[in-house]
Amino acid sequence: MIAFAQSIPGLWLQLLLAAGFILIASNFLAKSADIIALRTGLGRSFVGVVLLATATSFPELGTGVSAITLVGAPDLAAGDVYGSNLFNLFIIGILDLFWRNGPILNTVNITAALTGVLGILVISITLIAIAIHKHEIVEGLSDWTISPITIVLFLLFLAAMFLIYRTGRMQPPQELGDEDYASENLYRAAGIYAGTALVIIGSSIWLAMTGEGIAHAMNWEASFVGTQFLAFSTSLPELAASLAALRINAPELALSNVLGSNLFNMGFILTLDDVALIGEPIWTSISAIHESTAIFAIFMTCVVIIGILSRRRRRPTKYITFESATLIGLYILASVYVFKFSGSS
Helix, strand or coil: CCCCCCCHHHHHHHHHHHHHHHHHHHCCHHHHHHHHHHHHCCCHHHHHHHHHHHHHCHHHHHHHHHHHHCCCCHHHHHHHHHHHHHHHHHHHHHHHHHCCCCCHHHHCCHHHHHHHHHHHHHHHHHHHHHHHHHCCCCCCHHHCCCCHHHHHHHHHHHHHHHHHHHHHHHCCCCCCCCCCCCCCCHHHHHHHHHHHHHHHHHHHHHHHHHHHHHHHHCCCCHHHHHHHHHHHHHCHHHHHHHHHHHHCCCHHHHHHHHHHHHHHHHHHHHHHHHHHCCCCCHHHCCCCHHHHHHHHHHHHHHHHHHHHHCCCCCCCCCCCCHHHHHHHHHHHHHHHHHHHHHHHC
């Protein structure tokens, strides 16, 4: 465990600086990903779910692994990914406020709905893993270095990626945004993508250490700090990249990024977190409060899926839809719940 002897203002300043680096770097991700999507013909849905979601989820990956290996805080790692799920779905509500051409969920195809369904499936698997390990429903699993449920989770994640790819290839091509990128260099776009990803993952390691320092200094539960403060900071790439995607008239890229990030968080990052935690499965070492945040994420994802499938909708008011109001409301409710009950689980 690293000792945190710095002042509280100093720790908060570091948190803000690290988050700022992530925010600036993520601004370059949306355009480079859109160039790759359109120049390679892979499509915005697939690139949004795989390439852009992978890049914007690097903070959760770096934060989770470093929180376990450097500061010995698996609950901080779990809180970050579960809290990031909630914040990512909250982002969809925010995006709907900025999109003026009707409900934003009307702009995406069935691939986004499939991504949401698969997201619910992997979140449910993690919910089962926590319940089985924390409540010792199956004896002997705590003696495993890596839980067998984690292996199932990872295989399901790989199958989900293949299914999204196949479904996306069968969809008609989306309209281009404000640019067709005919003059853009594909290799340059790939280089920008790789460079900004490195900046993001480096800054996320810094976030993990300062987040744990704040947890100690403020005497807060690690599960609350991970679910709220770290999740907010590490989800800034999703927010910035999604807003940038809206600016280039690519809402499908924005929503695929957010939903794909949740799939990546659960299926890939939690798998690596389990590998990084030596001696026991991660599910035995984290707070039961994450069962509640998983359930909130499932409800919020259901709202998104219903919104995508309900095509003939209009805004009830000029600024907000039922979906955005529900997502924002559920996020606030989940935040209050975690703050109130994180210490008692």
